[in-house]
Amino acid sequence: MRFNTILLLAIVTILWNDVALACHKGGPMGFASNDPGAFSLDVTLSPFYTGASLSGTAGCKKWDYGRHQRIQYLETQWTFIREEASQGEGERLIALAQIMGCTAERQAQFAVLVRNNYSSLFNEKEDRSIFLLKLETLLSQNPSLSCSA
Numbered sequence: 001m002r003f004n005t006i007l008l009l010a011i012v013t014i015l016w017n018d019v020a021l022a023c024h025k026g027g028p029m030g031f032a033s034n035d036p037g038a039f040s041l042d043v044t045l046s047p048f049y050t051g052a053s054l055s056g057t058a059g060c061k062k063w064d065y066g067r068h069q070r071i072q073y074l075e076t077q078w079t080f081i082r083e084e085a086s087q088g089e090g091e092r093l094i095a096l097a098q099i100m101g102c103t104a105e106r107q108a109q110f111a112v113l114v115r116n117n118y119s120s121l122f123n124e125k126e127d128r129s130i131f132l133l134k135l136e137t138l139l140s141q142n143p144s145l146s147c148s149a
Contacts, residue, residue: 070132085111085122088114093111097111101147102145102146102147106145110147113142
């Protein structure tokens with residue numbers, strides 16, 4: 001009887017482990033690598049990734065993968081985005097417009113909006129998530145841009 005109880009607890013622990021840790025690893029399905037090529041792995045036969053894709057976000061509170069990606073983009077391109085925002089043009093600023101959900105026709109307007117609000121959006125003491133909140137607020141106040149982040 002004792003052996004059966006221990007065996008049952010071990011099985012439950014092993015099977016529930018990926019679900020319990022999925023929210024704490026920093027990425028989709030608990031995958032915390034920053035290597036973009038890592039997602040091209042063939043995971044169709046892997047029980048860990050199959051289980052994580054089915055239940056990896058179970059119990060995760062307010063997991064917003066799109067927001068996570070926007071913050072990651074800001075972290076890696078922050079200096080360039082600040083420079084291009086001050087000029088009102090640039091590849092990274094257009095990419096930010098795309099990430100924020102602006103249509104291709106409205107990306108130039110997005111760049112002008114960011115340039116015109118540069119001093120209120122960019123502050124030396126604030127982190128990227130505060131910038132993102134300010135940008136989302138600014139976009140919601142300008143529905144004519146048709147951006148839906």
